[in-house]
Amino acid sequence: MTAQLAPHTLTDAALAALGAGRPSPATLARLRRAQFSRHLLLLRAIAAADPGAVDAYRELAAAERADPAGVRRLLARPLVGLWAADCLTRLRAGATGAGVAGLSALAARARQPIAAPPASTPPATAGAADPCHPKAPNPTHSGRLLRATHDGLTLSVRLEDTDPARSLLGLAPTPPLRDGAVAHWQDCLHDAWRLLVTRHRAAAEVLTEVLDCIVPVEPDPTARGISATSAHAYGAVAMSAPPDPAALAVGLVHEVQHSVLNAVRYLFELHAGPDTPGYSPWRDDPRPASGLLHGAYAYLAVTRFWRGEPGRLARFEFARWRAAVADAADHLLTSGGLTAAGTRFVTALRAEVTPWLTEPVPADVARLAAGANTDHRVRWRLRNLAVEPAAAEALADAWRRGQPPAAVPGARPRPAPGRALENSARLDLAHRLCRAPAPTDSDRHAAATAGDLAYVRGDGAAARRAFAAAVQSDPADDAAWSGLALVSGPTALRDRPEAVAAVFRALGAPATDPVMLATWMFS
Structure with missing residues (x-):
């Protein structure tokens, strides 16, 4: 497996177009070739690090000399790069012999005779001549092929539910799918592709150049859908079964963007x-x-x-x-x-x-969108930052004595347990309001509070009373603190909520008005 050594580069203009999210097909082809070169380097490094894998590597090289395009199609696949990166990491950590089985399996797949395509195989499309292109035919591939065409643009993507390397993408892969589950993926892809080509053709064209395979993964019961990519698997997306075509469309657009940036970061x-x-x-x-x-x-x-x-x-x-x-x-x-x-x-x-x-x-939509961003930032600070307990106690003592506040100390990071992505009942209510008329007490989200309902309706006074009461009832309720920040005047509740909450808890006086406390602290 030899090739003329030449650096993979991009022009300044191509890099800027990538930054704007508008890469040309030629630029994406350069990223593809760079990733293929990386796969070759990984395989060579595995053979160098594992003496037992040398024979398998030579067999793979011999297969490539016999059928250069066919073997390159195999080695360009995302999960080959994913396995190779993981294998090399394990070898360097002392896992002797880790490369033998994988390289032997690759060599065996590379030696498989290439059968003539069945009569039902569609004609080759643009990109198929490039052995590294996702559209390049790969007779050794075992996954299911999903295909969708609309308005002259075709997406062919492998539904990879058997390759052992799929578990390395960081999410729990499903067992091999039953026909009904495959049909669901195909139906969703058909409708998602129609949506993308009709309204987002440029994004659809990027998918045809980048997306190679989808790895179905088990859903997260606390999330509507989960997905991921890996820096070692350009063109592979791990994703739970989509609830609807729109979710699949935006999910693929999102994850392929990660894949493109991963490839850029190998060059720059x-x-x-x-x-x-x-x-x-x-x-x-x-x-x-x-x-x-x-x-x-x-x-x-x-x-x-x-x-x-x-x-x-x-x-x-x-x-x-x-x-x-x-x-x-x-x-x-x-x-x-x-x-x-x-x-x-x-x-x-x-x-x-x-x-x-x-x-x-629309003004009400803009209010909810800005509020969602503020809400997230406030909850992030409450979750991840803290002030020194002694400083909080000193400020609480000054409040009790009726003295002016000392300077509020800076925050320090603190470890936060739990999920990295938390659900928000308030955000769910905002989504509902954007879909339909304002929610009522009878149909609000089970986890939403009276303050949440008042906030999304635009009743700031009622929301302020409800959130203040919630904070007084449970000073550790981050959602109540962030809700109060959304509807209260003092900017301290938005900019330094962790400090206000820490002093409030140090006071141990539930009747204290948290808004007045915030105003005093930063007066």
Whole structure:
């Protein structure tokens, strides 16, 4: 398996187009080839690290000499890269012999004779001549093939439910699917593809160039759907069965964006400064700058998707995520950690979202979208930051004595147990309001409170009374504190909620007005 050595590069213009989420087919082909080269390097490194795998590696090389295109199609598959990266990691950690079985299996698959395609096989389409392209035929592949065509654009994607490497994507893979489950995937893909090609053709074209396989995974009972990608498996998406075609469409757009950025990061160092974890609009746990960039890039595509969809719920999602993407890009650009390439990439990302910020959205929808972002940031601070107990006690003592407050100390990170993505009854209510008339007491979300209901209806006074009472009843109720921050005047409840909550708890006086306390602390 030899090839002429040449560096994989992109022009500044191509990198900027990638940053804006508008890559050309030629750019995506370069990313594909770079990933294939990486697979070859991984396989060579495995043979070098595991003497027992040398014979299998030679057999694989011999198979490639006999059928270069066929073996390259096999080795370009995402799960081959995923397995190879994991194998090399285990070998370097001392797992002697870890490469023999995998390379032997690859060599055996590479030696399989290539049968003529069945009469029902559709004619080759653009990209099929490139052995690394997702559309390239692969007779050794064992997964199911899903296919959808609309308005002259075809997506062919493997539903990979048997390859052992699929468990390395970080989510629990399903057992091999029954025919009914495969039919559900095919039906959803058919309708999702129609939606994407009709309203989001540019995104659909990117999928045809990148998406190779979908790995079905077990659902999370606490989430509507889960999905993931891996930096080692370009073009593979792990995903639970979609509830509807729209969820599949936006989920694929989202995850393929992650896959593209992973490939870009193998060619360019985008961030070189300290990767200190901090706030991310898409997670409830602290994320490094690299994670914030991934979120901003993925949600650039998600925002563009909702921008092209009709209805109030689409406007809510559009308004919410355009602001989050812009804020994340601004943070990255001002943090000082980006390289020249990273600055070029994120500048293009920010320029893409900038004109969207002034596009009109119904006032009530805009209020709920801005509130959702504020709500998340406040709950993130309550969950992940704390002030020193002694400082909270000192401020509580000053309040009791009627003295002016001392300077409020800065916050420190604290470990937060539980899920990294928490459900929000208030957000569920906002979604419901955007879909239908305002919810009533009789049909509100089971976990929603009277304050949540008043907030989404726009009754700030009632919401303020309800949230204040909830905080006084349970000072550890983060959802009540964030609700109070949404409808109260003092900015301290939004900017430093962890400090206000800590002093309130130190007072041990439930009758204290938390809004008055926040005003006093930062007066």
